Amino acid sequence: MNVAHVLRKYNPAEWGGTETALHRLCDGLQQGGVRSLVYSPSLPNLEREGADPLAEVGCVMRRYQACVPIWGLPEEKRRQMVAVGGNLMSFELLRSLWREPGLSVIHSHTMGRIGSIGRVVARRRRLPFVFTTHGGVYDLPPALKAQFNAPHTEGLEWGKLCGFFLQSRRLLDDADAIITCNEREAQLMRRHHPSRRVVVQPHGVPSRLYEVDQRPAARAAFPRLSGRSVLLALGRIDAVKNQSWLIGQLPALIRRHPRLLLVLAGAVTDEGYAAELEREIARLGLGWHVILTGGLPPGDPRLIGLLQEARAVVLPSVSETFGLVILEAWAAHTAVIASRTTGATSLIEDGKNGVLFNLDAPEAFHAGIDRLWFDPDWAGRLASVGRQRVWADFDTRVLAERMRRLYENLIEEKLCAT
Secondary structure: OEEEEEOOOOOHHHOOHHHHHHHHHHHHHHHOOOEEEEEEEOOOOHHHOOOOHHHHOOOEEEEEOOEOOEEOOOHHHHHHHHHOOOOOEOHHHHHHHHHOOOOOEEEEOOOHHHHHHHHHHHHHHOOOEEEEEOOOOOOOOHHHHHHHHOOOOOOEEOHHHHHHHHOHHHHHHHOOEEEEOOHHHHHHHHHHOOOOOEEEOOOOEOHHHHHOOOHHHHHHHOHHHOOOEEEEEEOOEOOOOOHHHHHHHHHHHHHHOOOEEEEEEOOEOOHHHHHHHHHHHHHOOOHHHEEEEEOOOOOOHHHHHHHHHOOEEEEOOOOOOOOHHHHHHHHOOOEEEEEOOHHHHHHOOEOOOEEEEOOOOHHHHHHHHHHHHHOHHHHHHHHHHHHHHHHHHOEHHHHHHHHHHHHHHHHHHHHHHO
16 A cells, blocks of 8 residues: 655654654554655755654655745745745646556645645545644634734735635545544534544554663753753744743742753744744843753654653643644653643643643643642652553554554545445
8 A cells, every 4th residue: 555645844854743743653554564655845955954754664755846836925934934834836746646656545734735736636546535634724723723814915926826726625625534633623623524534543652662761862962951850841943832931931930949941842943933932041041941952853862861851741832733742751651731722631631640721820830830840759640640541542553553444444435436
């Protein structure tokens, strides 16, 4: 079986939750005999990057030329749209998918024009078309939804014509299966697309990878961990992940926990936001209490070591459709404290396997941190309950096998329909 995974962006240097989820899915599929071909846009300086984690798990990489279809857009805005959220266009992807021999399924991990190209080719070739939402389509805070849907005020967007011919708005209506990792998103999908097959498929964790003690690797890479109480925030440096909220809470935390070290581990996908974050850290004099590690690839001993070293992992996200970081923390036997996003609340039972708080009520966040710090036995119990759930419900091999069976069912249905 050959599956084409269509991406809007893939750069190993800007690794995030979507890339981790795809990496683990393809790794599990490869073990089940499924060949994964990953289609992603060519990006500047890719030849200077190091090893490609997707290629290392057996994926065949297919790079295609893509562009931001707006005339007159400033270069900085163009780079930002390529990095996060931009609705790209590619004529080469259309040709490449059409000519790829032996395809069994086209599986898009993006919407917009790029995802619609996958839909068009799948329909023409009579192949199953699967769509996975990694960041939410309907289950988004109103402010974030407005930001994504805001019209462009600079330049002339000629891509609208391409979207019209590709029938971009029909992507979900024509999908043979819609995959989401979030039950709330699934409910909304079924409401908006009642005739479609909507499947809740959580992201997975290779549980055994976290059984090896990798703390020495993390300490060697980040010597400032020595003798400190580590609070780890794992996620791309982006306004949605809301690291600035954490920085705002940090002075009060330090007064109660003077040796606390906040580690922000993640690639920068919004350079402007990252610059503001660093200025705020400097303004508040928090340099001794904060480390920014940059992006760390999946399975990296330094990343696993950070998860094992942390007293707690914190997710202050504005929106989190699933929360793969929660599973990674549990696999590393580390407690989790998270804002009440739908992803976090679908996994965490407050006080049983983690701690939940509201962003507009930071008192609960501070009370949760204090108890995690002062009551390590309780923190350990929360982590143990979470770890048991990871092994039972979220191991990579189990979830990849479910996806393989879904592909087989869709292929059989297509054959019966012809």
